[in-house]
Amino acid sequence: MKVQLAQIPADDGVTAPNLQRVLSVIEQAEAGTDLIVFPETCLMGFPTAEEVAGVAEPDDGPTVRAIRAALQRKGLSVAVGxxxxxxxQCFNTTALIAPEGIVLKYRKTHxxxxxxxxxxxxxxxxxxxxxGVRVGILICFDIEFPETARALAAQGAELLIVTNGNMDPYGPVHHQLMTARAIENQVFAVMSNRCGSGGGLDFAGGSMAIAPDGQVLGALAREEGRLTVDIDLRRIAASRSDYCYLRQRRLPLTGQVVAGDGTLTAHQIPV
Structure with missing residues (x-):
């Protein structure tokens, strides 16, 4: 499987220039590309509370329809925010769109x-x-909670797609967490992050692809760019040949704390 990460900037609170960037990337995709992953909300940038109702669209709106038309010409799929x-209501959404339509839609939970x-x-x-691949999607801040990726892996996800809008100074945090999410769930994890500046923020770039054993298959720097990686799904089984975290975890132990005298006590987490 050939996956391209499209690390592009965005204009906030508008659609037309962002859609043109996405369509341009699709049209320029090299032959054999199966999937292009774009950043978080890259079609509308990050609108303000006052702007969002004016730019948000339903999943069958004109912007998604324009993308579908491009995909039908090129014969590939995209994950786009x-x-x-x-x-x-308005949601921060990423859709996995194939030429025939939306395959998976995820609304940011965190x-x-x-x-x-x-x-x-x-x-x-x-x-x-x-x-033929079970895919799960997370968006930016979601990956800072290990339960999110674990929930997708428990559903059988083999490929974790992360659309990101991560900014300075938090770029290194997501680099570390992407590797952790791939290793602890023994899945492929790919992340496409925004680059450039907007809304007083400097976006960290650093789009990357990680194998189930933690190997970095490729990574970009801060600037706009494209990264294409080949994903060999046989590596998932290989990474689980000696141990499988999902199968060997002992969930009944979760939340139990052993006191000094050896007894078990309930652990309360402040909310």
């Missing part, structure tokens, strides 16, 4: 500070089968 309007008041959090962690 957009501001989704649905039921009177909102970063600047998302709050702009987007409604999603409430489901979901996977789907695409091209």
């Amino acid at each position: 957009f501001a989704e309007a649905h039921g009177g 909102l970063w500070g600047t998302d709050v008041g702009v987007f409604t959090p999603g409430d489901q962690l979901v996977t789907a089968v695409w091209n």
Whole structure:
């Protein structure tokens, strides 16, 4: 499987220039590309609370339709982030879109500070089968919670797609966590991050692809660029040949703390 990570900038609170960037990347994709991964909300940037209702679109709106038309010409798929309007609410959404339509749609469940008041959090962690591979999607801040990727792996995900809008000074955090999420779930993990500046933020770039054993298959620097990696799904079984974290974990031990006298006590986590 050939996956391309498209590390591109975005204009915030508008759609037209962002859509043109995405369509240009699709049209320029080299032959044999199966999937292009774009950054978080790259079709509308990061709109403000005042802007979001004016730019958010349903998943069958004109912007997604334009992307589908391009995919039908090129015969490939994309994972692309957009501001989704649905039921009177706006969501930070990433859709896995194939030429025949949306295969998987995920609404960001863990909102970063600047998302709050702009987007409604999603409430489901979901996977789907695409091209014979079970795929799960996370968005930016989601990967800082290990339970999110583990929930997708427990559903059988083999490929974790992360659309990202990570900024300075947090770039190194996501580099480390992408490797951790791949290793602890023994899956492939690919992340496409935004680059450039906007809204007073400098985006960290650093898009990367990680194998189930933690090997970095490729990574970009801060500047705009493309990275294409070949994913050999046989490496998943190889990484699990000696041990399998999902199968060997002991969930009944979770949340139990052994006191000094050897007894078990309940552990309360402040909320």
